[in-house]
Amino acid sequence: MNKVTNFTKRQKDIIDVSIKIIAKNGIQHLTIKNISKSLGISEPAIYRHFESKLDILLAILLDFKIKMQNSIDHIQALGKTSVEQIEVMFFSHFREFVNNPALAAVIFSEEIFQNDKRLARQVKSIMKLSQDFITSLIQEGQQTHMVRDDIPHEQLSLIILGALRLIVTRWRLSDTAFDLEKEGHNLWKSIKKLIYPVNSNIL
Amino acid sequence: MNKVTNFTKRQKDIIDVSIKIIAKNGIQHLTIKNISKSLGISEPAIYRHFESKLDILLAILLDFKIKMQNSIDHIQALGKTSVEQIEVMFFSHFREFVNNPALAAVIFSEEIFQNDKRLARQVKSIMKLSQDFITSLIQEGQQTHMVRDDIPHEQLSLIILGALRLIVTRWRLSDTAFDLEKEGHNLWKSIKKLIYPVNSNIL
Amino acid sequence: MNKVTNFTKRQKDIIDVSIKIIAKNGIQHLTIKNISKSLGISEPAIYRHFESKLDILLAILLDFKIKMQNSIDHIQALGKTSVEQIEVMFFSHFREFVNNPALAAVIFSEEIFQNDKRLARQVKSIMKLSQDFITSLIQEGQQTHMVRDDIPHEQLSLIILGALRLIVTRWRLSDTAFDLEKEGHNLWKSIKKLIYPVNSNIL
Amino acid sequence: MNKVTNFTKRQKDIIDVSIKIIAKNGIQHLTIKNISKSLGISEPAIYRHFESKLDILLAILLDFKIKMQNSIDHIQALGKTSVEQIEVMFFSHFREFVNNPALAAVIFSEEIFQNDKRLARQVKSIMKLSQDFITSLIQEGQQTHMVRDDIPHEQLSLIILGALRLIVTRWRLSDTAFDLEKEGHNLWKSIKKLIYPVNSNIL
DNA sequence: AATGAATGAGATTTCATTCAT
DNA sequence: TATGAATGAAATCTCATTCAT
Incomplete structure (x- = not known):
């Protein structure tokens, strides 16, 4: 049912180590040399699997985009209320970042990908994906009176x-010094309070 | 009264074009060659003004940090309520970014500066500055019952x-396609509603 | 009767596309990758048919040399006068180049093959072949008084x-913009006039 | 009076060694490394003087084109007959090639420059220069009855x-084994005979 | 204060070729 | 007969930086 990337095993390896390199040392350290060194192969060998460095960056984004789309599809299929869906998305994001902190470093760093039009376009479409998902859930929540409607859904x-x-960014800049899942849960509790219909808070 | 940077005119020029280059083409295009070309001087001339490229990046951050500190000091001196102070900070940020969009591209892009410990430390201290300022204002607001206290101030x-x-990031990624000041005002109105003490909403 | 090359079908394919690549993009684009791509096979597959790239270049030259030798043998067997034989050679060259313009690009481009001694030697022997053939025909023509003898046969x-x-080179550099066979015929008419015995020389 | 190239001393050095490298080992040995090694400087140093390798090749052609134009201008200013002018051009070419054999290897090797449109265009314009010059001289010679007019001037x-x-090419492929100036003079004598007006045509 | 010339290190990429399958 | 994966060598070019002037 899931969309599947056509990446080969080696391509996935390259994508993974690339994300790790960016996360650890910044985009400027993502060199073919560093990638190949991490994989224990020669530099030219990389070019068997990707035509250019740009294609590696595009693959990172494409891979994430598909994962995110699958995650959205999965959440929508759970038969939960809109607010519960947002919750699931929140928590699954946190879990994914805890399991793969490097991804957090890359995926909220749109600036990294700004130096090429194709990259920038892909970044925008990824941002739109989550934005549209949450926005439509909020809208639905407002229609079912589970979310306050005195504030525009956007x-x-x-x-x-x-x-x-921001919580993910802080977690990352702190070198994962706090428990993201725990703090994330607390944050979600607060957000839930904030977005509940106003009168219900009286209860 | 303000803290003042000791940057010379030329140093300020270099800082400015560096920010512009990063904003336009990404950190990878910030090269001594590009800086000197933008300024119409030779490459070695840059080294009359900064010892190294790292020092230029540090200067960008230091410059912003001092500006932000001055801005905070100024806001605190206005004799306003805590919520009003947040509002002033909000709006003055928006105005600054509209006047200097390049700054927005650089200043919320902590990732850019992650490849060096000194840079990373500076970035963190800048983040802490605004975080502490807002947090203390919220705390004060809660104590004076102008801000709901059922949600932790942090x-x-x-x-x-x-x-x-996020609104600044979207504005930037959209190539400043919408009116940041107008949308920012609307956002602030919504935030104000959200953080007001709960019962007062009944009125 | 003809000498025959022992090239397999695949080897001939490789020779052909190699000539086309050189003609179209220059010797620098003649790479194993480009050859294999043109043939729709993998790079290592080339090495089933030729031991090295140098061998491909040698094969191009050898192939042409044998063709030229066969052509010379054929012309000599026609039982024509020496001037008629030159004419036949002229016209058959033009026809061959029109049918295979790539060949023209390669065969008068001795420089292409200068970077290896074995190639250079082969090129020289090909040049000598046509030179000797024409020279001996001219000499014969002079002896039979069909060609003026006041100018050394060489x-x-x-x-x-x-x-x-030169006419072939111009045709090629013009991207075959003119009718080589027609212009070639006119050129030959003029050359015939030039080399005919002249009475005026008696004076 | 002469057109002058704006090439700096270093640029001229680079042009010269480049021609020598091409002449000696072929275009494929013209690498930045070989150029810099020949000049005793580092590879990056080359890029102070030319933006790219292509620019070096263009400079070679431009340099030759200007020399040739100056040579043509000079010959035309000598106040000689058209046939004498051709003779001067012939001999000065031979002398130049003897003094700088590398130039001969490069300048009649149009194929070398075929892999780029800008190079190819420049090559064509150089060929046109000499072609037009000779053609107009022949035409003039025919009008003044110093050249036979029963053969089209083109x-x-x-x-x-x-x-x-061809004589230059042979001389070069023979590794300058014969005396180009002497053989060239003999060739010119024969050509002069060939193009002189012929009485026999009257018949 | 500025520059022209230079460089060591290193970037991306291509080359011909090899080898296990 | 063919290929996928790999590689050492080398290509072009860029980088931050230095130094003599």
């Missing part, structure tokens, strides 16, 4: 995603 | 700053 | 071959 | 230039 969505991004 | 601060960051 | 031969080469 | 010009090119 802004609620922006606030939620902004908080998600 | 989380409210995180949500506010996260929203601020 | 020089007449050089002038004839030089004209042949 | 063809006489082609025959003359073809002979010039």
Whole structure:
């Protein structure tokens, strides 16, 4: 059912180590030499698997995009309420980042990919994916009176995603010094309070 | 009263074009050659003003840090309530970014500066500056019952700053396609609603 | 009767596409990768048919040399006068180049093959072949008083071959923009006039 | 009076050694490494003087083109008859090639420059220069009855230039084994005979 | 204060070729 | 007969930086 990338095993290896290199030392250290060294093969060998370095970066983004789309499809299929779906998305993001901290470093760093039009386009479409998903869930929540409707859905969505991004960024810049999943759960509890319909808070 | 940088005119020029280069083409295009070309001088001339490229990056951060500190000092001196102070900070940020979009591209891109410990430390201290400022204002707001106190102040601060960051990021990735000041004002109105003490919403 | 090359079908394919690649993009684009891509096979597959790239270049030259030798043998067997034989050689060259323009690009480009002694030797022997053939025909023509003998046969031969080469070169550099066979015929008419015995020399 | 190239001393050095490298080992040995080694400087140093390797090749052609134009201008200013002018051009070419054999290897090797459109265009314009010059001289010679007019001037010009090119090519492929100036003079004597007006044509 | 010339290190990429399958 | 994976060598070019002037 899931969309599947056509990446070969070696291509996946390259994508993985590339993400790790970027996360650890920054995009400027993502060199063919460093990739090949990490994999224990020669530099030209990389070019058997990707035509150019740009293609590696595009593959990182494409891989993430497909994963995210699958995650969204999965969540939508769970038969949960809109607010519960946001919760699932929140928590699954946190879990993924804890398991693969390097991904967090790369995926919220749109700037990394700004130096090429094709990369920038892909980054934008990834951002749009999560944005549209959350926005439509909020809208649905407002229609079912599970989310306060005195604030435009786009802004609620922006606030939620902004908080998600910033907590992940802080976690990463702190060198994963705090428990992201725990803090993330607390953050979600607060967000839930914030977005609940106003009168219900009285109860 | 303000802290003042000791940067010479030429140093300021270099800082400015460096920010512009990063904003336009990414950190990888920030080369001595590109800086000197933008300024119409030779490459060695740059070294009259900065000892190394790292020093230029540090200067960018230091310059921003001092500006931000001055801005905070200024806001605190206005004699406003804590919520009003957050509002002023919000709006002055937006105005600054509209006047200097390149700055927005650089200043929320912590990843750019991750490949060196000195840079990373500076980035963290800048983040801490705004975080501490907002957090203390929220805390004060809670004590004066102008801000709801059923949500920890750190989380409210995180949500506010996260929203601020994300709207600026979107504005930048959209190539400044929407009116950041207008959308920012609307966002702030929504945030104000969210953080107001719960019962007061009934009125 | 003809000498026959022992080249297999695949080897001939390789020779052909190699000539085309050189003609179209220059010797620097003649790479194993480009050859194999043109043939739709893998790079190592080339090495089933030729031991090395040098061997491919040698094969191109050898193939042409044998063709030329066969052509010379054929012309000599026609039982024509010496001037008629030159004419036949002229015209058959033009026809061959029109049918296979790539060949023209390669065969008058001795420089292409200068970077290896074995190649250079082969090139020289090919040049000698046509030179000797024409020279001996001119000499024979002079002995039978069909060609003026007030000019050394080597020089007449050089002038004839030089004209042949240059018109082909111009045709090729013009991207075959003119009708080589027609212009070639006109050129031959003029050359015939030039080399006919002249009475005026008696004066 | 002469057109002058704006090449710096270093640029001229680079052009010179490049021609020598091509002449000696072929275009494929013209590498930045070989150029820099010949000059005793580092590879990056080359890029102070030319933006790219292509620019070096273009400079070689431009340099030759200007020299040739100056040579043509000079010859035309001598106040000689058209046939004498061709003679001067012939001999000065031979002298130049004897003094700088490498130039001969490069300048009649149009194929070397075929892999780039800008190079190919420049090559064509150089060929046109000499072609037009000779053709107009022949035409003038025919009008003044110093050159036979029973053969179209374009063809006489082609025959003359073809002979010039081929003798130079042979001299080069023989590793300058014969005396080009002496053989060239003999060739010219023969050509002069060939192109003189013929009484026999009257018949 | 500025520059022209230079360089060691290293970037991406291509080359001909090999080898296990 | 063919290929996927790999490689050492080398190509072009860029980088931050230095130094004499």
